[in-house]
Amino acid sequence: QVTLVESGGGSVQAGGSLKLSCLASSYIAGYMGWFRQTPGKEREGVASIYRSTAYYTDSVKGRFTISQDGNKNVVYLQMNNVKPEDAAMYYCAAGGSGNGRTQSLMGSRYQYWGQGTQVTVSS
Secondary structure: OOOEEEEOOEEEEOOOOEEEEEEEOOOOOOEEEEEEEOOOOOOEEEEEEEOOEEEEOHHHOOOEEEEEOOOOOEEEEEEOOOOHHHOEEEEEEEEEOOOHHHHHOOHHHOOEEOOOEEEEEEO
16 A cells, blocks of 8 residues: 655744655556645646656745655655645646646546645735
8 A cells, every 4th residue: 555644834933944755665557646725625736747848837936846856756846935725735646647737637547646735824
């Protein structure tokens, strides 16, 4: 059974930075991604990565960076210049399939999910 464990969430002031980590229990082929959700809203794909190719939703381009470590069991989301609208529960996902940005940011394309880590932004 594959498990994903997120860490690094917390409270950050607007304009500040936060780094999320996601550790997979084993190597998982395919995309790894970060998604976020706030109460009453649909889950949103934030960033995805596959073999060093990364995609981002428009609202985080230039502020967030997704990366993997060498063995590809850990994926990070560096969040810079955080805005109040970035506050959400952030979920790590793995085993994603598809081609290109649109599909890689669709939650339905992923097999495995973490439990989430909360990000709170104070203004």
